[in-house]
Amino acid sequence: MSLVTQDSEIVAAKRQQRQVPVLEYTSDGEVVVVAANGSKYRRSVCVVIMNEQGYFLGCRRYDDRQVWQFVQGGAKVHESVQQTAERELFEEIGLPATHLRFVGEILSFTSGEEAWAAFRYKSKSWRKSGIVGQELYPLLYLADTGIIDVLHFKAVPGVRQEFCGAMWMRLEEFVRYCSPSKATVVSNICMAVSWFTRCAFANGAGFSPCDGDASQPLGAIRGTNVRSDEATSAGGGTGGAGSHRHHRRRGPRNRRPRLTEPGDPPRCESRRNGCDEKQKDSRGEGIIKTNKQGKLK
Numbered sequence: 001m002s003l004v005t006q007d008s009e010i011v012a013a014k015r016q017q018r019q020v021p022v023l024e025y026t027s028d029g030e031v032v033v034v035a036a037n038g039s040k041y042r043r044s045v046c047v048v049i050m051n052e053q054g055y056f057l058g059c060r061r062y063d064d065r066q067v068w069q070f071v072q073g074g075a076k077v078h079e080s081v082q083q084t085a086e087r088e089l090f091e092e093i094g095l096p097a098t099h100l101r102f103v104g105e106i107l108s109f110t111s112g113e114e115a116w117a118a119f120r121y122k123s124k125s126w127r128k129s130g131i132v133g134q135e136l137y138p139l140l141y142l143a144d145t146g147i148i149d150v151l152h153f154k155a156v157p158g159v160r161q162e163f164c165g166a167m168w169m170r171l172e173e174f175v176r177y178c179s180p181s182k183a184t185v186v187s188n189i190c191m192a193v194s195w196f197t198r199c200a201f202a203n204g205a206g207f208s209p210c211d212g213d214a215s216q217p218l219g220a221i222r223g224t225n226v227r228s229d230e231a232t233s234a235g236g237g238t239g240g241a242g243s244h245r246h247h248r249r250r251g252p253r254n255r256r257p258r259l260t261e262p263g264d265p266p267r268c269e270s271r272r273n274g275c276d277e278k279q280k281d282s283r284g285e286g287i288i289k290t291n292k293q294g295k296l297k
Contacts, residue, residue, distance in 0.1 A: 021116065026129065031075040033116070033135045041120050041135040043075040045084040048106065048138055048193055051145045055168035056193075058177075059093060062153070062164045068177040069186070071163075072136065081105075085139050092162045094152030099143055103200065106138035106192045118188040121181060138189050140196065 022034040023043075031043040048070055049057040058068040073088030075081060086097040108118040122133040145168065153163050171190040178186040 025077045029077045031077060032131060035117070035120075036114050040131045041133050042126055042131050044072045044134045044136050045075050045081050045088065046119075046136040046138040046189065047071040047085045047089055047141065048189075049100065049141045049143050049147075050197065051143055051147075051168055053145065053168075054197075055145075056171060056174070057143070057148070058167055058169035058174060059163040060165035060167075062161045064179070065164065066177065067179050068167075068169065068174065069179070069182075070138075070174065070189075075137065081137055081139060085141075091156045091159050092153075093166060094155030095147060095150065099147045099150065100141040101143070103140040103142055104196070106140055106189065106196050108188065108192055109195070118192075119185055121185040123181065136185060136189060138193070140193065 024032040024034060024040065026032060033041045033043050035041065051057070057070075059071055061067040061069065071085075071088055071092050073084060073092070075084045079087070082102060089095045089097065089100075108115055110118055116135055119136040119138065120133055121136075126132075148166055148168070151166055153165075154161055171194055174190055175183065175187045
């Protein structure tokens with residue numbers, strides 16, 4: 001399978017019979033995509049990181065701790081999309097690009113002049129500039145599970161903190177715990193990622209993190225479970241009014257603590273980032289200590 005490289009928008013467009021996107025640039029150098037109807041969308045590079053076990057790196061938002069998402073950030077006119085991805089990873093979670101291996105661009109299932117519409121969503125943040133929302137530009141990277149230990153959520157002084165925790169997640173959890181305004185676009189990206197990874201790593205070329213075909217419902221797509229007897233399934237809803245309870249499994253007193261799950265306190269890098277101390281399990285996720293009532297100590 002041929003992979004799409006960082007500067008191959010024209011190649012990708014021809015391969016899938018797509019129109020090359022019309023780009024404009026703001027006064028501060030941000031890239032804007034002009035849709036067929038004239039609507040303008042800020043281009044935001046979405047960084048999808050997969051580990052060797054088929055899980056994906058999810059980050060917990062600092063300003064809304066019920067929301068988990070991929071790292072993303074606005075593209076700049078002087079940067080390639082990979083350079084934007086590398087900058088955002090270091091600014092937001094302190095992850096150097098040397099820990100990653102680039103795989104390719106994630107393409108949507110649709111074709112035609114509005115093929116990228118599946119990766120767009122509306123937002124009020126840039127309305128004053130005549131921009132109606134964002135168009136995500138997803139890139140796939142591979143990384144070792146252990147990179148979660150090098151994350152630092154205040155890596156660059158003066159840069160607004162975006163995240164306060166991170167963990168390895170299944171694809172369907174990104175849809176369940178994303179911002180409501182992004183539900184459709186995140187679902188589209190996760191479906192495209194699932195299809196792409198099955199094609200790219202099947203037939204002995206590596207590992208295949210998902211089972212079934214591309215039409216499989218997203219909720220049924222799972223990564224390889226390393227310790228199925230230890231993992232807990234995520235529960236609860238999304239949004240500021242939702243709540244998530246802590247459930248404990250009965251078992252021997254000396255059993256290992258449960259894994260964290262989206263909606264529970266996240267695996268945090270250290271106390272200096274405003275988070276609680278961590279413990280680790282073999283999958284690279286964190287454990288937060290709780291009391292008998294399931295509350296944080």
